[in-house]
Amino acid sequence: MTQTPVRPIPKRPLTLRDVSEVSGVSEMTVSRVLRNRGDVSEATREKVLKAARDLGYVPNKIAGALASSRVNLVAVIIPSLSNMVFPEVMTGISEILDDTELQPVVGVTHYKPEREEAVLYEMLSWRPSGVIIAGLEHTEAAKAMLGAAGIPIVEIMDTDGVAIDAVVGISHRRAGRKMAQAIVDAGYKKIGFLGTKMPLDHRARKRFEGFTEALAKAGLEVADQEFYSGGSALAKGREMTETILNRTPDLDFLYYSNDMIGAGGLLYCLDNGIDVPGQIGLAGFNGIEFLDGLPRQLATMDACRVEIGRAAAQIIVDRASDPAAVGKEVVSLDPSLDFGDTLKRIKKV
Amino acid sequence: MTQTPVRPIPKRPLTLRDVSEVSGVSEMTVSRVLRNRGDVSEATREKVLKAARDLGYVPNKIAGALASSRVNLVAVIIPSLSNMVFPEVMTGISEILDDTELQPVVGVTHYKPEREEAVLYEMLSWRPSGVIIAGLEHTEAAKAMLGAAGIPIVEIMDTDGVAIDAVVGISHRRAGRKMAQAIVDAGYKKIGFLGTKMPLDHRARKRFEGFTEALAKAGLEVADQEFYSGGSALAKGREMTETILNRTPDLDFLYYSNDMIGAGGLLYCLDNGIDVPGQIGLAGFNGIEFLDGLPRQLATMDACRVEIGRAAAQIIVDRASDPAAVGKEVVSLDPSLDFGDTLKRIKKV
DNA sequence: AACCGCTATGTTAACGCTAACAGGGCGAAA
DNA sequence: TTTCGCCCTGTTAGCGTTAACATAGCGGTT
Incomplete structure (x- = not known):
């Protein structure tokens, strides 16, 4: 047969x-x-x-899209996928878009403005229904494209600056200030900063600016700093902590620009019998989930990543369904400070 | 003015x-x-x-693609973005595609076959130049679509099974066997297994099968097991380790189905003064970069993630440039065992 | 001067689908 | 029975671009 x-x-x-x-x-x-x-x-x-x-x-959606001039894609442009922060933002975006016809398409820029411009051009050439893009800093050409695209644009993560259309994020300057304030209130005096070398991570830069500004207001300044680039963030956190403590042994607080290096620092301190938060206090930034498994909870500040993704996607969805919607929405979320076990909780006098 | x-x-x-x-x-x-x-x-x-x-x-690429019936997209279908493994595969894919006209488009299935089917349908409707899809297990409908698509299909991660077209990956059964062998050789006798509850993580399942098979050959069997789902993998690793050791205190080895829970287990053991690898040996799977920063190096097996991404992308590129290329390539990579500090290195007698 | 062979540009007809409108058929109301 | 209106289905004309072919011009040959 x-x-x-x-x-x-x-x-x-x-x-x-x-x-x-x-x-x-x-x-x-x-x-x-x-x-x-x-x-x-x-x-x-x-x-x-x-x-x-x-x-x-x-x-064949190609033909369908051409005929109906409707493309159910949302361009999502982010700096990296290995940062954990961005997959979480994606989760928030997907949560919302999954209930709609819209579909996210991801482009990765590797923190390079020229890559961002190229990726954006590429994405726009598919005529998506909207764009969600990380950050407020773009090349002139990119800004021009976004402005002229005639579709909803949501810039995410950061609210410190001028937006093209809608924005959803937190104020990193404010986050930096808030952390500095907590550190000062807890009575720490000699503060070290550890972060990425990347001059193009504008959000880390803004946090640092807010941080130093608030310290200055309290009559303090960053006593020492250490930067890194590349490699395993956890291992780097260890190394940098060792380096900075050898150079400036009397530091009593270390502020890390992200939780991963902060976690490395925490492990270093624990391994070396340093009393945390008595002798040295520690804090990171982001509230990444994996901190939960560490021997001690690192103080951190939640960057509302999933929430940012959701809100951004919601704006696109709303505008896609109602073209009359005006736009220029600004959603500024408030990052919450988590003291964990590595930052003394002392009431301000 | x-x-x-x-x-x-x-x-x-x-x-x-x-x-x-x-x-x-x-x-x-x-x-x-x-x-x-x-x-x-x-x-x-x-x-x-x-x-x-x-x-x-x-x-307008929509119009261009329709007219030229050429679409420079490669559909990449993976179970998750929060697993770290997949962003790394993406890195490998991007490395190769960045030098070409082709562009990856990611779809996420959340380990659900019906989602995979839907995502695949959606992707195929854009008529991509090729598909890279994780795993060899798909719904019947998905297999039919892949078979009929008339474009290069590369199934990645896993080589234990029947492929539709090309495959790039490792044998997870073999990886499980290899680890079991090393554990047996090191003289451990009472072995516990800790893994995900997900019945749909076929690769974890195959590793477990290979693992028990090799143990059986040595006259051993898994003495106790513990499963989890959801939550922070690091924290879960801690909890599960505590649970299994309370239940079966005389275990002398713990094999984790992934490095994240393995790392949690390692931290638990260190916190509780358990001698590793003397009293208990530990091993994970994946070789994720962040292990480098832990107080001790967890034994693991590298899953060649970046390499898999590169090879898969290369196949698509080659076939896209030369439609005469035959296909059905099989690239089986060999995962290397890293003993780290948590698995005794004892020569087989 | 007629002709060749280029190079640089234009013309025409799809590509596969959908919007918009045009009927054909049929039951209900008059 | 006629007429209206409602379902249901078909027809026509693009959507914006590119493949394939057509052609204008121009310098160099013979």
């Missing part, structure tokens, strides 16, 4: 026409069935669906 | 026609310039480029 193959070699890719021929109705009707649009009798609907299924037909 | 806006409100989106009118040549010539295809005089080229730049024109 020979088994007749259902599809005798798919030479030419399938089109609506193939389905229409098999099911004996017009292409238009097939299109209507496949999109659940317009009235189609139950009998026809089933006939068409069966034909489509039997053939293994997959609609 | 009023500043004249360059673009007086971009009502109707720009098309080739707009550029052609401004630059005074035909649409075809503009198209040629913008794609660097065919001979165009230097004078015309510059005129066109200037017009395009001034207008802020961004080509």
Whole structure:
């Protein structure tokens, strides 16, 4: 008994026409069935669906998008996927978009402005329904493209600056100030800063600026600092902590620009019998989930990542469904400080 | 002094026609310039480029793709972005694709077969140049779609099973066996297993199968096991380790299905003064970078993630440039065992 | 001067689908 | 029975770009 193959070699890719021929109705009707649009009798609907299924037909969105000038894609442009922060933002975005027709498409810039510009150009050439892009700093050309795209643009993560359209994020300057304030209130005096070398991580820079500003207001300044780039952040955190403590042994607080290096520092201190937070206090930034498993809870500040993703996606969804929506929304979330076990909780006098 | 806006409100989106009118040549010539295809005089080229730049024109790939029936997208379908493993695979893919016209588009399935099917359908409807998809297990419908798509398909991560087209990965069964062998050789006898509850993580399952198989060959079996789902993997690793050791205190080895929970277990043991690897040996799986920063190096097995991404992307690239290429490539990488500090290195007798 | 072979540009017809409108058929109201 | 209106289905005309072919011009040959 020979088994007749259902599809005798798919030479030419399938089109609506193939389905229409098999099911004996017009292409238009097939299109209507496949999109659940317009009235189609139950009998026809089933006939068409069966034909489509039997053939293994997959609609061609390229053609569909061109004809309807509707593209259900949302461009999401972020600096990196290995930072954990961004996958979490993606989670928030997906949560919202999963309930809609819209679909996220991710582009990664590696923190390079020229890559951002290229990725953006590439994305816009697919005519997406909206753009979610990290940060407020872009090349002139990128800003021009975003401004002229005629679609909703949401800049995320950061609210310290001028937005093109909508913004969702936190004030990193304020986050830096808040942390500095807590450190000062707890009575620490000799503070070290450890961060990334990247001059293009504007948000880390802004946190640092807010931090030093608030310290200055309390008559303090950063006593020593140490920067890194590349490599395993956890291991780097260890090394940097060792380095800075050897150089300036009387530091009584270390502020890390992210939780990963902060965690490395914490492990270093514990390994070396340093009393935390008595002898030295520690704090990071981000509130990443994995801190929960450490021997001691690192003080940190939650950057509301999932929430940012959700809010940004919601703006795109709202505007996509109602083109009359005005725009220029500003959602400024408030990062909460978590003292953990590494920052003394002392009431301000 | 009023500043004249360059673009007086971009009502109707720009098309080739707009550029052609401004630059005074035909649409075809503009198209040629913008794609660097065919001979165009230097004078015309510059005129066109200037017009395009001034207008802020961004080509419409939807139309371009339809006309040329060429889409420079590669669909990448993976279970998750929060697993670290997958961002690393993405890194490998990007490394290769960045040198080409091709661009990755990511779809996430959350380990759910029906999501995978839906994501795949969605992706295929954009008629990509190739598909890179994690795993060998798919729904029947998904397999049918992949088989009929008529484009290169590379299934990645796993080589234990039947592939549709090309495969790049490691044998997880073999990886499990190899680890079991090392554990047996080191003289451990009472072995516990800790892993995810997910019945759909086929690769973890295959590792476990290989593991028990090799133990059996040595006359041993898994003495106790513990499973988890959700939550911070590091914290879960701690909890599970505590649970299993309370239940079965005389275990002398713990094999974790991934490094994150393994790291949690390691931290637990260190916190509780358990002698590692003397009293208890530990091992994980994946070789994730962040292990470098831990107080002690967890034994693990490198899953060659970046390498897998590179090889998979290379296959797509090769086939895209040479449609005559036959296909059905099988690239089976060999995971290397890293003893770290938590698995005794004892020569087999 | 007629002709060749270029190079640089233009013209035409898809690509596969959907918006918008145009009927055909049929039951209900008059 | 006629007429209106409602379902359901079909027809036509693009969407913005590119492949393929057509052609204008121009210097160099013979």
